[in-house]
Amino acid sequence: MVDLTKRRLFTRQEVDKDSIRLPWLKDTESFIQGCTRCGDCSDACETNIIVKGDGGFPTIDFSRGECTFCYRCAEACPEQLFTAVEQRPWNAKANIQAGCLAHQQVECRSCGDMCEPMAIQFQLSAGRVAMPVISLEDCNGCGACVAVCPSTAILIEHQK
Numbered sequence: 001m002v003d004l005t006k007r008r009l010f011t012r013q014e015v016d017k018d019s020i021r022l023p024w025l026k027d028t029e030s031f032i033q034g035c036t037r038c039g040d041c042s043d044a045c046e047t048n049i050i051v052k053g054d055g056g057f058p059t060i061d062f063s064r065g066e067c068t069f070c071y072r073c074a075e076a077c078p079e080q081l082f083t084a085v086e087q088r089p090w091n092a093k094a095n096i097q098a099g100c101l102a103h104q105q106v107e108c109r110s111c112g113d114m115c116e117p118m119a120i121q122f123q124l125s126a127g128r129v130a131m132p133v134i135s136l137e138d139c140n141g142c143g144a145c146v147a148v149c150p151s152t153a154i155l156i157e158h159q160k
Helices: 004-011 028-034 040-044 072-076 110-114 144-148
Strands: 050-052 058-060 092-096 120-123 131-134 154-158
Touching: 040 050, 040 072, 092 131, 110 120, 110 144, 144 154
Parallel strands: none
Antiparallel strands: 050 058, 092 154, 120 131
16 A cells, blocks of 8 residues: 655655644644654544544644643653643634535434534525534534544634
């Protein structure tokens, strides 16, 4: 089987800096420079959502589950790439795409049912299906809404 993550080595492409990195990382540049790709963070992850991404760097795959912010990935890392647990884990938020079933006038509230901080609310409208609305203030970017979405219409994205 071909490991597509190594193809960028032949084409000299940059590592995808926009992919969802681990929580509590100090910054992307020091992560790319300092990460040895040892896999300790992946082994420590209690929900098994840390996978090898572009170039073998660990990344979050929310299709496998949610981040519980347990801090085990940071504790397992032999490098000094993470901030203290007291810091905000990241600035990632959920974003509902046009493929959402509610946008197609199909009743679905799966994402809202899974959202522990209740950041996803549903706006009622007469004669229409209730539309999901994300409170960016309440969303912690855990990704619980991603795997449960039947139309894979939710992305977790870093906020600029």
